[in-house]
Amino acid sequence: MKIQDSELTSYNFAVSLNSVSKTFGTGDTQVKALKDIELNVRCGELLLLVGPSGCGKTTLLSVMAGILDSDDGVVDVFGVRVDKLSQTKKTSFRRQYIGFIFQQFNLIPTLTAAENVAVPLLIIKTPYAKAVKKAREYLSMVGLSERTEFFPTQLSGGQQQRVAIARALVSEPRLIVCDEPTASLDGDTGKLVMEMFRRTALSKDRAIVVVTHDNRIFSYGDRIAEMLDGRIIAVHTDHQQMM
């Protein structure tokens, strides 16, 4: 079930979050992971998201990407009220609009690197040969043209991460959310990936949100949103001074 263009309302931001909250568990084990989040991601922007471990970064990305339901608030992505979509529509929405790079790479162990990257295209019914060809092109962009037929266990952590990055980009999604995309990469490869994000995945109707602890890549962000204990406490534009 495709999201029709007629279902898109006008939008000012790629992502607009208003009063978004999310609580896990009940009683003694209850965790308020997101508390009244207010955040806009601009069209054409690469926004970095920083904050200490456990402050809610992955939860926030998951809500933005329609992977996790918020409890309250407005989650608007390119004019689509994600919080109002049925589960079936939400799944279609994700396939059409979102590329997610998970903190754990979530590669399928029985598929080769090229097949893993082709998965988002196969799901939207791209013929196998065409999907794998495009997957190989994206693997080549992340420097893995020699590894396309390797299985995940035959790849290093950094190589697996680059496969996950290629998989998120291959379907040319309008919103890419990445959880620590450079964590397993050396400095030069991390910069190469960020340059590739900016070059291949940004235009006025696309946006990228990147969670990172890595101050070597801060200069690739247009702004840096800072989280603490379930809240956005600041959005910095003067981040060259944070490096």
Ligand SMILES: Nc1ncnc2c1ncn2[C@@H]1O[C@H](COP(=O)(O)OP(=O)(O)OP(=O)(O)O)[C@@H](O)[C@H]1O
């Ligand atoms: N499925 C879950 N069930 C219960 N609590 C959860 C669940 N997922 C996350 N939490 C809690 O919500 C809080 C925020 O978690 P989250 O994974 O978003 O943090 P994070 O900022 O991404 O941390 P890190 O930098 O370590 O990845 C944490 O306190 C965590 O324990």
Ligand SMILES: [Mg+2]
């Ligand atoms: Mg996390």
